[in-house]
Amino acid sequence: MSGWPKPAEGSWTQHYPDLGTGPISFEDSVSPEFYDLEREAIFKRAWLNVGRVEQLPRTGSYFTKEIRIARTSVIVVRQSDGSVRAFHNICRHRGNKLVWNDFPNEEVAGTCRQFTCKYHGWRYNLDGTLNFVQQEGEFFDLDKDSTGLVPVACDVWAGFVFVNLDPAPRQTLREFLGPMITALDGYPFDKMTEWYEFSADNRSNWKLFADAFQEYYHVPALHTQQVPSAVRKPENGFTCAHFQLDGPHRVTSTAGPRRWTLPAEYMYPIERVTRSGLVGPWQSPELEGEMPPGLNPGKVEPWGIDNFQIFPNIEILIYRGWYLLYRYWPTSYNSHHFEGMLCYQPARTVRERVEHEVSSVVFKEFALQDAGMLNGTQTALEAAYSTAGITEYPLGDQEILVRHFHKTVAEWVDAYRAERVEVRA
Structure with missing residues (x-):
């Protein structure tokens, strides 16, 4: 992901002018009343995995x-x-x-x-x-x-x-998913049946954790072990290779050179020994058959990860030969239940099993770094909204998916509000 030319300002957002470029409100993440509206407008109407x-x-x-x-x-x-x-x-x-x-x-x-x-x-x-x-x-x-x-x-x-x-339901499942997601038809998810599951209750609004995985702008600051010091310098920049929107859904793709070609400081010692880590085994078994057109929609080379974010609360991250699943289940306006599942092709040898376990443990470490920030984010946003007179924050071009996600949530809630007004009339 690093070392690639930084896009010009607005190079992604300009393709979706309806999103705008101004600051966005974070009321949807701190308001109990808005949470109640999400229940009716989104979680009782959308298709949920x-x-x-x-x-x-x-x-x-x-x-x-x-x-x-x-x-x-x-x-x-x-x-x-x-x-x-x-x-x-x-x-x-x-x-x-x-x-x-x-x-x-x-x-x-x-x-x-x-x-x-x-x-x-x-x-x-x-x-x-x-x-x-x-x-x-x-x-x-x-x-x-x-x-x-x-x-x-x-x-x-x-x-x-x-x-x-x-x-x-207002739409069939396929209509709801739309062409960007259903272009993954035929991807061999069914071949990846060795699962490593974990879950946690987090003291933050469900959208804040989803936001953390919709941009990689935070990686050099938060995940310092994964990014060498030369790349962490602000002037070097850090960007994803592709962003795309379709209806309420989103995808971002990252470039990703093969792990064994990277400097040692990119990884923990155990990753070098086991040849496995954050992005999975270095040499996963090749998948049989032709891959569907929805994979790597931006034709990124060398391709690393596709992160498909299916509204409202599921993300599917597709790596080379395995995939990762996230779900965010709201439990209150400032808490949610998070589920993660790493899905590999069944290990054929002891070494492959070790590679999978190392990958899942290293990944969990980085997920905990993201999760560890969120209670601080939630409490600060609540204080900002209630006492500091701050109700919105700016977003950069790389945070286009965050902008789109919150806009989509607002649109579903606004549509529900309008329907209630019509009923009362």
């Missing part, structure tokens, strides 16, 4: 997903015909949470033939239909056919399982 099809290997395989901002839980389950369906995780009798183990707020997974409520024993087939009511004769005109689990719109793209909490 909740998992992968590999989590559902056979008929009856299921997992639950807690979507706290929407105040709901969903069950995602594999049907006998191989399809995937989703339901609200609520028994239709007296509203007990249907699927949970020891703690009702924890997510669970397993395989079953039917779902049975712990409270009164009502049972539901995998397709959500009610098949058993204990002491059914005591109920008055109970229509079992209309008392099944409440379905949630569910669809799959490239093995990623999405749900939409809107009873009548």
